[in-house]
């Protein structure tokens with residue numbers, strides 16, 4: 062991915078709206094004009110906990126337009142629950158935008174975006190950008206059940222073709238979303254994916270089988286979120302342009318090197334990941 | 337009447353710092369990573385990530401686990417090795433707005449001496465911290481800080497390679513930290529960093545496996561603060577060189593506990609992961625605290641709570 066030289070900093074934002082898209086799924090709208098302007102598709106923020114307790118939380122930037130940016134997240138633990146408590150008028154400090162987003166520079170004719178669960182939060186901006194550039198965009202969107210296929214309509218309105226899958230069969234294909242990628246007769250020019258790592262691994266494997274590469278947006282536990290602690294790493298081919306500079310002799314000339322998901326990523330090419 | 341701002345300046349060996357706040361090794365990169373979010377002119381110094389003689393790939397993943405009041409990490413000293421580091425990394429550090437302290441880790445006395453010598457030669461490196469207390473590289477890394485004799489030998493070897501300020505970072509995972517501290521002082525340390533992380537682990541009850549790729553890790557953050565305050569308190573009674581107190585400092589009040597227990601300076605690591613503005617806030621609040629009390633300098637409060645170990649509370653009851 063090209064390194065994005067963005068204007069990231071601490072933003073003091075105000076919550077403008079909050080909705081619960083499904084039980085335990087929150088969409089938080091923020092007045093954040095500078096963040097919205099600086100954000101590229103696939104980037105994220107570190108949300109500073111309003112109480113000052115616990116570590117900041119990495120969240121994908123869902124929408125970024127005009128004065129508004131938004132965050133879409135699942136209430137999974139203490140830190141996200143605290144963010145879920147915020148109401149319109151409350152302040153939320155964020156650092157960002159962070160990370161290298163998706164590389165959309167190839168102006169593809171046809172793109173497929175695979176999103177699983179909360180992974181949907183990191184792909185709307187890419188979908189919008191691609192549609193605006195005249196790309197035909199298909200969204201393959203999977204979740205546990207129909208209720209958790211949040212905001213699918215939004216993608217349809219944005220001009221994407223939708224294909225859905227649920228684990229329980231309550232909507233769309235009954236089973237894994239990656240089955241819909243696997244059964245295609247033709248591969249698109251561009252594949253983007255964000256979701257749980259088993260899904261990403263499957264997307265990577267399917268892409269490799271078909272002789273193409275996918276851009277995968279990874280998630281991992283973060284500490285600093287800005288490249289300062291080497292806690293959030295993934296093994297990457299040493300030959301990758303994203304591999305951090307490291308002498309070859311390390312650990313007996315191993316051909317992998319650990320790259321920071323928060324800094325070199327979070328988006329990596331599937332054929333360069335050695336996980 | 338114009339009263340001067342209370343002074344936060346401190347001295348560690350020869351190293352003069354404008355603020356008594358260091359950024360903990362391994363938590364703050366080289367400073368650059370945090371520059372968009374924090375004012376580096378308002379911190380005392382950045383302690384760089386520990387570097388070893390040979391390149392190290394680091395530990396398998398996952399390397400981090402958030403726990404209720406702290407962070408477990410097992411990074412495993414991922415670094416490109418001292419030669420590459422000196423040649424390709426350190427030159428990039430030339431124009432940092434605050435002093436940089438190099439951190440040295442190793443697996444033999446020779447390693448420490450070699451890395452220390454190479455690093456100390458670099459102009460951007462203002463001082464050296466000897467990390468003899470890394471809990472995340474098998475038993476080897478921490479062996480030094482757990483053995484008074486090895487501590488003495490490694491500090492003596494490092495001392496012989498440089499005149500720059502030498503800070504020795506101690507482990508809390510010992511029975512008697514004061515005896516280790518005494519050895520480090522006698523062997524030529526200019527200051528002591530107290531403490532490194534506390535060993536810990538976490539288990540995934542779904543997979544029945546340890547959560548960290550390395551199985552064990554080092555715990556940092558507020559969970560270890562009382563352990564760290566006591567360690568500073570005990571070390572302060574044992575040595576006369578300055579102490580850099582650390583472990584879970586998130587606010588000026590937390591930092592004051594360390595100063596009062598006997599620390600000359602403090603270090604902030606994990607709190608930067610909560611909010612990168614914390615170090616600047618701590619400096620402002622320390623200044624306000626001294627001002628409110630009519631104190632001229634942070635040095636005026638160092639060790640003022642240090643009333644002794646046994647005996648002082650004998651008539652005040654037992655903590656249970």
Ligand SMILES: Cc1cc2nc3c(=O)[nH]c(=O)nc-3n(C[C@H](O)[C@H](O)[C@H](O)COP(=O)(O)O)c2cc1C
Nearest residue numbers: 360361362386409467532556557583584604605606
């Ligand atoms: C992710 C992480 C990486 C660390 N890496 C190092 C290191 O390379 N060398 C070192 O001496 N200490 C290292 N430490 C320890 C910190 O410098 C500090 O001593 C410790 O975390 C206690 O302070 P804190 O609670 O403010 O973080 C690391 C700590 C963390 C959380």
Ligand code: FES
Nearest residue numbers: 284286290291323
């Ligand atoms: S979270 Fe610290 S380097 Fe990625």
